[in-house]
Amino acid sequence: MNFAKLQRSALLAIRSLWLHKLRAFLSVLGIIIGTGAVIALMAFGEGNMKEALDDIKRQGATNVVVRSIKPSDDSSTGSRSFVASYGLTFEDLSRLQNLDGILSIVPMRIFPQEIRRFERLVSAGRLVATVPEYAIVNKLELSTGRFITEKDNREMNNVCVIATNLANRLFPLDNPMGQTVVIKNNHYKIIGVMKDRMATSASGGSQAEEVFDNDVYIPLDTYRELYGATIFLRQSGSRSGERMQLSQITLTIDSEVDTRAGREKVKAMGDLIRSIIQQRHYKTDWAMTIPLDRLEELERSQDRYTVLLAMVASISLLVGGIGIMNIMLATVTERTREIGIRRALGAKRRDIITQFLVEAVVQTTVGGMIGVFCGLSIVLIAPIAMQKFFNQHLPTLINSFWIIVSLSVSILVGVIFGLYPAIKAAKLDPIEALRHE
Amino acid sequence: MSYIVRIVDLHKYYYLGGEALHVLKGLNLEIFEGDFVALMGPSGSGKSTLLNILGCLDRLSDGKYELSEVDVSHMADDELSEVRSRYLGFIFQSYNLLPQYTVVENIEVPLLYQNIKLNEITKQRCLALADMVGLGSRLDHRPFQLSGGQQQRVAIARALVNDPHVILADEPTGNLDTKTSVEIMTMLRKLNQAGKTIIMVTHENDIAEWARRVIRLRDGVIESDIRND
Numbered sequence: 001m002n003f004a005k006l007q008r009s010a011l012l013a014i015r016s017l018w019l020h021k022l023r024a025f026l027s028v029l030g031i032i033i034g035t036g037a038v039i040a041l042m043a044f045g046e047g048n049m050k051e052a053l054d055d056i057k058r059q060g061a062t063n064v065v066v067r068s069i070k071p072s073d074d075s076s077t078g079s080r081s082f083v084a085s086y087g088l089t090f091e092d093l094s095r096l097q098n099l100d101g102i103l104s105i106v107p108m109r110i111f112p113q114e115i116r117r118f119e120r121l122v123s124a125g126r127l128v129a130t131v132p133e134y135a136i137v138n139k140l141e142l143s144t145g146r147f148i149t150e151k152d153n154r155e156m157n158n159v160c161v162i163a164t165n166l167a168n169r170l171f172p173l174d175n176p177m178g179q180t181v182v183i184k185n186n187h188y189k190i191i192g193v194m195k196d197r198m199a200t201s202a203s204g205g206s207q208a209e210e211v212f213d214n215d216v217y218i219p220l221d222t223y224r225e226l227y228g229a230t231i232f233l234r235q236s237g238s239r240s241g242e243r244m245q246l247s248q249i250t251l252t253i254d255s256e257v258d259t260r261a262g263r264e265k266v267k268a269m270g271d272l273i274r275s276i277i278q279q280r281h282y283k284t285d286w287a288m289t290i291p292l293d294r295l296e297e298l299e300r301s302q303d304r305y306t307v308l309l310a311m312v313a314s315i316s317l318l319v320g321g322i323g324i325m326n327i328m329l330a331t332v333t334e335r336t337r338e339i340g341i342r343r344a345l346g347a348k349r350r351d352i353i354t355q356f357l358v359e360a361v362v363q364t365t366v367g368g369m370i371g372v373f374c375g376l377s378i379v380l381i382a383p384i385a386m387q388k389f390f391n392q393h394l395p396t397l398i399n400s401f402w403i404i405v406s407l408s409v410s411i412l413v414g415v416i417f418g419l420y421p422a423i424k425a426a427k428l429d430p431i432e433a434l435r436h437e
Numbered sequence: 438m439s440y441i442v443r444i445v446d447l448h449k450y451y452y453l454g455g456e457a458l459h460v461l462k463g464l465n466l467e468i469f470e471g472d473f474v475a476l477m478g479p480s481g482s483g484k485s486t487l488l489n490i491l492g493c494l495d496r497l498s499d500g501k502y503e504l505s506e507v508d509v510s511h512m513a514d515d516e517l518s519e520v521r522s523r524y525l526g527f528i529f530q531s532y533n534l535l536p537q538y539t540v541v542e543n544i545e546v547p548l549l550y551q552n553i554k555l556n557e558i559t560k561q562r563c564l565a566l567a568d569m570v571g572l573g574s575r576l577d578h579r580p581f582q583l584s585g586g587q588q589q590r591v592a593i594a595r596a597l598v599n600d601p602h603v604i605l606a607d608e609p610t611g612n613l614d615t616k617t618s619v620e621i622m623t624m625l626r627k628l629n630q631a632g633k634t635i636i637m638v639t640h641e642n643d644i645a646e647w648a649r650r651v652i653r654l655r656d657g658v659i660e661s662d663i664r665n666d
Contacts, residue, residue, distance in 0.1 A: 004554060019537055341533045344494060345595070346522025346550035348515050430494045434533070 006358070013359040027327035028367030030320025031413060035368045035406040038313045039375025040382075042402045045309065047395035049302045056295045058198070060137060060250070061257040062103075064270045065289040066092075066277060067248045086285035087244035090224075092277055096249060099276075101269060103252040104133040109223055110247045115162075115216055116182040117170045125166055125214045127183060129223030137252055138197075145177055145192030152191075153219040161192040165213040181216070186226055188218060257292065266292050317409055320367070321417035328360050328421035339425050340433025349426040356425050360418025361411060368410025372403055439506065441602055441634050442468035442491060447500035449486055449657075460486050462657040463500070468636065470602075473629040475648035476638045482654040485607065488638045492525055492605045493517045505602050522550045526596030530608040532588040534580040540567055540591050541576045547599045566594040570624065586617035593624060597633075604628070606637040610644055622647045 017024040059065075068087025093107050108130045115125040134140065135147040143164060152159050160181065167176045167190075176190050197212040253269045256262035270290045277286060332339070339352055347355075376398065383394040449461035460483045468474055476484045489495035490502065493509060502510050509520055521527075526547075534543045544563045548555060567573055570590035572583075580588055589609060596604050606625065610618035626647055629635050637648060645651050646665065653660040 008549070008555070016537060337533070338535055341535060342546070342550075343518070344492070344521065344527050344533075345547045346518055346599070348518040348550065350515075351518075351550055431489055434494075434529070 006354075009354055009358040010362055012355070013362040016359060017363060023327065024363055027323050028320070028363050028370075030316060030323045031364050031367035031410050032320075032371040032374060034313055034316035034320050035371025035410055036374040036378070037316060038309065038406045039372055039398075039402060040378040041309055041312075042306075043375070043379040043396045043398050044382075044394070045302070045305050046399055047397040049298060049305070050397050051395040052298050053295060056291045056298070057257075058139070059291045060252060061292050061295050062253045062255050062262070062266050063137070063291055064251045064253060064266070064273055065248065065291070066251070066273065067287055067289070068244050068246065069285060069287050071283045071285045085243035086283065088246040088249055088277070088286055089280075090245050092280065093246060093249060095276055095280075096251065096273065099251075099269075099272070101254050101265070103254040104137055105252075106131055106134045106137050106250040107220060107246045108134065108248045108250070109220065109227075109245070113183050113216070115166065115170065115214075117179070118182075121170055123166060123169050123214070125162075125183075125216050127223075128215050128217045129220045130217060131220050134217070137250055140197070141195040142192045143195045145190070147192055148217060148219050153221045156222045156225050157219060158186060158188045158222060159191045159219065160188040161194060161217040162190055163194045163213055163215040164196050166216065167193050183216065183218075184227075188216075257295070263292060263296070266290065313406070313409075317413050320364075321413040324360055324364060324414065325417040325421060328356060328418055329424070331359075332356065332421050332425040335425075336428060336433050336436040339428050340430050340436065343428075343430035344434060352426040353419075353422045356422035357415065357418045360422070361414035364410045364414030364418075365407070368407045371410070372406060375406075376403075439470055440467045440503070441470040441472075441505055442466070442636070443501075443503040443506075444491075444497075445501040445503075447487075447490070447502065448498050449483070449490065449495075450498045460657050461490075461497075464657075464659060466652070466659070468634065470634055471629070471632050473626070473635045473647070473649040474637065475645040475651045476636065476654065477640060477642075477645055477651060478654035478660070479640070481656075483657045484638050484654050487654065488605055488607055488636065491603075491636060492527060493520050518550070522547060523599060524602040526599065526601035526604040528589070528592050528596050528604065528606040528609045530611040532580070532585070532592045532612075534588055534591055534595075536580055539577050539579060540572055540583075543580070543591055544594045544598050546595060551599065563594075563598060566597055567591075570594045584617075585613050586620060589613065589617075589621055590624070593621070593628075597628070602634065604633055604635045606635060608639055609637060610639070610641070618644065 066088060071086055088107075090107075093105070096102075097105055108128055110126060110128050113125055113127040115123045128134075130148070131153055132148050132150055135142075140147065142161070145161065147161055148159065151157075160183075162170075162176065162181070170176065170181065171179065176193055179190050180187050181190060182188075194212070194215065194217075199211045199213075251269075251273060253266045255265040255269075257266070267290070270288065274288055277288075342352065342355075379396050379398055383396055386392045386394040444464055444466045447461055447464040447466075448459070451458040451460055464487065476487060478484045486495065490497050491504075493504070493512075497510055500510070501508060504520065505524060507520075509517065512520065527533075535546065538546070541560075541563050544566055545555065545559070548559055548563075553559070564573070564576070567576055570593055572578075572587060572590060572594070575583065575587070580591070583591065589612075604625075609625070610621055613621060622644060625635055625637070629649075635648075637644075639645055649666050650662070650664050652662045
């Protein structure tokens, strides 16, 4: 079987199919839907998954996050004090700072505060007391100015960096740089304005959703000097207090998230950190989140999604293949006389097999191409439509791997389901075939 | 002159429901190169079976069949296809053209199954044959656009394209009116005069008269073997 002969067979197959366009189309509809569904569903699934993974990577996949949480009402202590005292302490921080293999360690104290300008303009804000490394760990970008420095921290300077959104509300007309805001009777000079930062979604455990629109960053030591540990909050008329030294410590492990060893190291460090903190905390007033755990969970669910989709796809391709076989068997019966003529004129059995096999493969290949085209069209159009009519973001990711796989499978389906009818055609007795009406 | 067809003690049985049907009962026959033979006989006489065996479409049960001095009695299926492709040309009662192909493409079909490249030379050959049978102006017609006589002429051109040793015709005028039959038979006689060996099955005496030699079969044996010329 040389190439020219095969090419001729393919051309003849296309012509035979062209005689029955509608029939050929209907018989490959299963293949079209199958490949189209694989392309579209894979693009949506992988797009969604990539978005979630990126989100986790933004939080830092090699991070270990320890947070203070309010313990469930512990009536066991008997003394239900007005001021709840719990959470991570500066002592925990100094113990963690002694660990090896840690790239950076970022303690934070986060609490809501009113941010004022000239005692007049008031805005609700979120005060974040932290250290210079915060900017690096969170890949923070500033639109103007600088972030808190080590010097600010050491000298307990009254300086702050504010979020764009907040800056726009407090300083709608003028440049916020160098101006002063008042937080709880203390004046802070604005040294920088943050760029807009995408909110992180909740990621299980104690990691809540975070919005950074109204943030004000001040040096940690300034906070420690001015506030101490006890923060009083006003909530709809009642006053409550909480005594907490640090609300969160983010540790970045010196490791690679893309290697197995790197991941093992992050987990081992997580265990170590847990044991260190556990020694001094008798109540569960803290929790640990390792974004890597969630990353791996997502990767596993992506694998499950892929397997599930492969199953759905194989069922639809099986159905498509049966459709092809059905039509090919009908075609063989219908063209029995043609087979007899060709045999009489010198066609060998394998020529007949080739003819019908090529016809089946041409059908499924063209069907697969149409399916890929339809799938890609859906992938390109659906996000636009979702945005326009439902105002929802629909992430997609087109992976050429799935295009190649679904096309190859289409061709394979043609070979597998075309083979039996082709062999059946070739086995016909020439004389019987010639007599066939 | 050499024998182009030689059969020795040819037997053919059909097995229907475990019962053997003896169709050809020890035929002996030699056909010379360049002869024009008409096979005649009533239905059931075995003339079609004999033609199928001569055309390598069917196998003999016993005996020997030599085509161009090659024993084809026990050839494998692929080898028989090869023999049909190279040495035999077929003309059928119902023309048996491929409906999806044009005139030229139908003439070309036997070449598809030879191990040769289709090129300008083969194309010219097909065109010349179409011209020879008088269809040079209908090259792109499909069979359903042609009359019966025209279709049969395409079939004749197709039977000639591989330059066969023997042309086998199964009632070539069976579906045609008298006038067209004469045209077709004239064409076959011309081919024979040009040297082609033709073996034709017919049940019409006036058609058999066109042949040089008439062999009558009855109940699987040769009843008579008469030369016309």
